[in-house]
Amino acid sequence: MKKTIAVLQGDGVGKEVTKSAVKVLESIGKRFDHSFRIQSALIGGEAIDQTGEPLPKETLAVCEKSDAILLGAVGGPKWDHNPSALRPEKGLLAIRKHFGLFANLRPVKAVPEMMDASPLKEHLVKEVDMMIVRELTGGLYFGEPKRKTANGAVDTLTYSRKEIERIVEKAFELARLRKGKVTSVDKANVLESSKLWREVVEEKKSYYPDIEVEHILVDAAAMKLITQPSSFDVIVTENLFGDILSDEASVITGSLGMLPSSSIREDGFGLYEPVHGSAPDIAGLNIANPSAAILSAAMMLKYSFGLEKEAAAVEEAVYSVYKDGYCTTDIQKTGHRVLSTTAFTDKVIEE
Amino acid sequence: MKKTIAVLQGDGVGKEVTKSAVKVLESIGKRFDHSFRIQSALIGGEAIDQTGEPLPKETLAVCEKSDAILLGAVGGPKWDHNPSALRPEKGLLAIRKHFGLFANLRPVKAVPEMMDASPLKEHLVKEVDMMIVRELTGGLYFGEPKRKTANGAVDTLTYSRKEIERIVEKAFELARLRKGKVTSVDKANVLESSKLWREVVEEKKSYYPDIEVEHILVDAAAMKLITQPSSFDVIVTENLFGDILSDEASVITGSLGMLPSSSIREDGFGLYEPVHGSAPDIAGLNIANPSAAILSAAMMLKYSFGLEKEAAAVEEAVYSVYKDGYCTTDIQKTGHRVLSTTAFTDKVIEE
Numbered sequence: 033m034k035k036t037i038a039v040l041q042g043d044g045v046g047k048e049v050t051k052s053a054v055k056v057l058e059s060i061g062k063r064f065d066h067s068f069r070i071q072s073a074l075i076g077g078e079a080i081d082q083t084g085e086p087l088p089k090e091t092l093a094v095c096e097k098s099d100a101i102l103l104g105a106v107g108g109p110k111w112d113h114n115p116s117a118l119r120p121e122k123g124l125l126a127i128r129k130h131f132g133l134f135a136n137l138r139p140v141k142a143v144p145e146m147m148d149a150s151p152l153k154e155h156l157v158k159e160v161d162m163m164i165v166r167e168l169t170g171g172l173y174f175g176e177p178k179r180k181t182a183n184g185a186v187d188t189l190t191y192s193r194k195e196i197e198r199i200v201e202k203a204f205e206l207a208r209l210r211k212g213k214v215t216s217v218d219k220a221n222v223l224e225s226s227k228l229w230r231e232v233v234e235e236k237k238s239y240y241p242d243i244e245v246e247h248i249l250v251d252a253a254a255m256k257l258i259t260q261p262s263s264f265d266v267i268v269t270e271n272l273f274g275d276i277l278s279d280e281a282s283v284i285t286g287s288l289g290m291l292p293s294s295s296i297r298e299d300g301f302g303l304y305e306p307v308h309g310s311a312p313d314i315a316g317l318n319i320a321n322p323s324a325a326i327l328s329a330a331m332m333l334k335y336s337f338g339l340e341k342e343a344a345a346v347e348e349a350v351y352s353v354y355k356d357g358y359c360t361t362d363i364q365k366t367g368h369r370v371l372s373t374t375a376f377t378d379k380v381i382e383e
Numbered sequence: 384m385k386k387t388i389a390v391l392q393g394d395g396v397g398k399e400v401t402k403s404a405v406k407v408l409e410s411i412g413k414r415f416d417h418s419f420r421i422q423s424a425l426i427g428g429e430a431i432d433q434t435g436e437p438l439p440k441e442t443l444a445v446c447e448k449s450d451a452i453l454l455g456a457v458g459g460p461k462w463d464h465n466p467s468a469l470r471p472e473k474g475l476l477a478i479r480k481h482f483g484l485f486a487n488l489r490p491v492k493a494v495p496e497m498m499d500a501s502p503l504k505e506h507l508v509k510e511v512d513m514m515i516v517r518e519l520t521g522g523l524y525f526g527e528p529k530r531k532t533a534n535g536a537v538d539t540l541t542y543s544r545k546e547i548e549r550i551v552e553k554a555f556e557l558a559r560l561r562k563g564k565v566t567s568v569d570k571a572n573v574l575e576s577s578k579l580w581r582e583v584v585e586e587k588k589s590y591y592p593d594i595e596v597e598h599i600l601v602d603a604a605a606m607k608l609i610t611q612p613s614s615f616d617v618i619v620t621e622n623l624f625g626d627i628l629s630d631e632a633s634v635i636t637g638s639l640g641m642l643p644s645s646s647i648r649e650d651g652f653g654l655y656e657p658v659h660g661s662a663p664d665i666a667g668l669n670i671a672n673p674s675a676a677i678l679s680a681a682m683m684l685k686y687s688f689g690l691e692k693e694a695a696a697v698e699e700a701v702y703s704v705y706k707d708g709y710c711t712t713d714i715q716k717t718g719h720r721v722l723s724t725t726a727f728t729d730k731v732i733e734e
C-alpha cells in the first residue's frame with residue numbers, strides 16, 4: 033500500500049513525539065511492505081511566527097494531497113496573549129472545519145502498569161475501556177450569530193438533523209466492534225438541540241437492535257465518569273460536552289501521556305493527534321512520552337488505511353514496552369526504568 | 384428575629400429530608416430565641432399530580448410572602464416521560480428565573496469520616512474545600528431563539544455584561560471570606576461570551592487586589608477537579624459549565640449526601656436545597672441522609688438571615704454526629720453506627 037501522510041508537528045513536545053510516530057510508521061512500512069510518504073507542513077504557533085497565520089494555505093495544500101494527517105500539538109505561552117485570530121488553536125479549529133472532520137474518537141483504556149498514576153482508586157478504573165465519540169464541527173463552536181459587544185455577548189448552538197445522524201451512526205457502528213453499548217449524553221431537560229439529539233438516537237436505535245442504548249444528562253455523566261467509569265463503552269455527544277467529558281475522562285486512568293485521538297469524516301480521511309498538549313515546560317528535553325503520538329499513528333493505520341493488523345502490531349508493541357518495565361518521566365513507577373523519548377521509541381520499534 | 388420560610392418538600396426523599404431540616408430549624412429557633420414560621424407548598428412531580436403544573440401560582444404566592452425557600456428535591460420515574468412543560472424540573476427552573484436567583488453557591492468540603500467513600504485517592508481529596516459559584520439565570524438555559532424543527536435545532540447562549548458583573552462580584556466577595564482565590568472558568572478560546580466573561584473578571588480584579596485570580600478553560604477545569612481538587616478555593620462560571628462542574632465536584636469527596644446549595648439574589652432572598660436528587664429508590668424508607676438538607680438550612684441562616692452563629696452551630700452539630708461515629712446507609716463505614724433519617728436528625732438536634 034502507498035500512502036501520503038501530512039505531518040504537522042506543531043509546537044512544544046509536538047515536534048518530538050511526531051518524530052517518534054513517524055519512525056514507528058516507517059518501521060511498520062518496512063515490515064509490512066507499505067510505503068508511507070511523509071510531507072511536513074506548519075501549523076499553530078510556529079506557523080504564526082513563520083507565516084503570520086495559524087493554518088497557512090501551503091499547509092492546507094499539503095494536507096489536501098495527503099491520505100491522512102498526523103498532528104503533534106499546538107500552543108504555548110509565547111502566543112497566549114495573541115489576538116483571537118492569531119492563536120495557535122485557531123489552526124486546529126480551522127483544519128477540522130475545512131476538512132469536515134466531524135467525528136472525534138477518543139479511546140480511554142486503563143493500563144495496568146499505570147494504575148499508580150491514576151487519581152482514582154484502582155478498583156474503579158482497572159476495567160475502564162471506553163471510546164468517546166465527540167461531534168467536532170457543529171454546536172457552539174461554529175454556530176452564528178457569535179459576537180461580543182461592550183454590553184453583552186452571544187454564541188449559538190446549532191445542529192442540523194443530518195449532523196446529528198452521521199455522528200450517532202458512527203457511534204453505533206463503533207459499538208458493534210466493541211462491547212455493544214452506546215451512552216448518549218445530552219442536556220435534554222434544558223436544550224432544544226439535546227431534545228433533537230435524543231430523538232435521533234431513539235430513531236437510529238431501531239436499526240441497531242444488537243446495541244444497548246442509554247441516555248444520560250451531561251451533569252450526571254460528569255459524575256458517573258468518576259464514580260463508575262468502567263460502566264461505559266461508547267459515549268456519543270455534541271461538540272462542547274465532548275470537549276469537557278473527554279478531557280475529564282482522559283485523566284481518570286492516569287495514562288494521559290498514552291491517549292491518542294482521531295478526527296475523521298465519512299470517507300476515512302482523518303487527522304490523528306495525541307490528547308496531551310504541547311507541554312512547553314518539557315519541550316526540547318527529549319523526555320516527553322511518545323506513546324500517545326505513536327498510538328495516534330496506529331489509529332491512522334486502522335481508521336484511515338484499514339490496516340488492522342499493522343495497527344494492532346503498533347499497539348501491542350507500545351503496551352509490551354510498559355510490560356517490560358520501561359516508562360517515560362511522566363510515569364515514574366517504582367521498579368520501572370525511565371527512558372528518553374527517543375530510547376522509548378526505539379524500544380517500541382524493537383518490539 | 385422573626386422569619387417566614389417557604390418549605391417545598393418536592394418528591395421522593397425530598398419529603399423526609401426537609402422534615403429533618405425543619406426540625407433542626409425549630410430547635411435552633413428555640414435555643415437562640417428566633418421564630419421561624421413554616422409555610423408549606425407544592426413543587427415538582429407532586430405539584431403536577433395535584434394541580435397540573437410543576438410550579439403552581441399558589442406556591443409562588445407562598446414564596447413571595449416568605450423570607451427564604453427551603454426545597455427538598457424534584458423528579459422521579461413517574462414523570463420522566465411527561466412532555467417537557469410538565470416535567471418536575473421545570474418547576475425548579477421557573478422558580479429560579481421568577482425570583483432572579485442568579486447566584487448558585489455550592490460548597491464542597493472533604494469530611495474526614497467520609498474519605499473511604501471517595502472515588503479518589505485520599506491524599507488528593509483530604510484538603511478539598513471549595514465553593515462553586517454558578518451563574519443561574521443566564522446562558523444557554525434561557526437564551527432566545529431556542530427551538531427545534533424536524534431538520535434542526537438551535538439554542539442560544541447570551542450574557543449581558545451586567546449579568547456577568549454581578550456573579551463575578553459575588554465570587555470575589557466570597558473569596559474574601561475564604562482563602563482569597565478566585566478561579567474563573569470559561570471557554571475563551573472558542574466562545575465570544577467567554578471572552579466577555581474573561582474581560583469582566585479582569586476588570587473586577589483591580590477592585591480586589593487582595594484576591595488571587597486565575598483563568599482556566601472548562602475542559603482543563605474538568606481535568607483539574609480530579610487531579611488537583613484541593614488547589615481550588617472559589618470557582619466562578621456560567622450556568623451550564625457550572626451545572627457540569629459542580630456535579631463533577633460533588634462526587635470527588637464521597638460526601639454527596641452531605642452537600643448543600645443555595646441560590647440567591649442581591650437582597651439575600653434565596654432558595655436552599657440539597658445537591659442530591661429525589662432518590663426514588665429509597666424514598667419513604669426513612670433511611671435517606673438528611674445532612675445535605677440540614678446544611679442547606681444552615682446556609683439559609685447564614686446567607687438569607689445573617690445568623691452566622693446559628694449557622695455555625697448547625698454545621699458543627701452535623702459534623703459532630705459523624706465524628707461521634709454515626710452515619711446513614713449511604714455511607715456504611717466500618718465501625719460507624721447506621722442511623723435512620725429521623726434518628727440521625729435527633730442526634731444532630733441533641734448536639
Ligand SMILES: CC(C)[C@H](C(=O)O)[C@@H](O)C(=O)O
Pocket residue numbers: 121124125275572573602
Ligand atoms: C484548543 C481547543 C479549541 C480544542 C477544542 O476545544 O476543541 C481542544 O480543547 C480540543 O479538545 O481539541
Ligand SMILES: CC(C)[C@H](C(=O)O)[C@@H](O)C(=O)O
Pocket residue numbers: 221222251472475476626
Ligand atoms: C434539573 C436541571 C434543570 C438542573 C439544572 O441543570 O440546573 C439541575 O441539574 C441542577 O443543577 O440544579
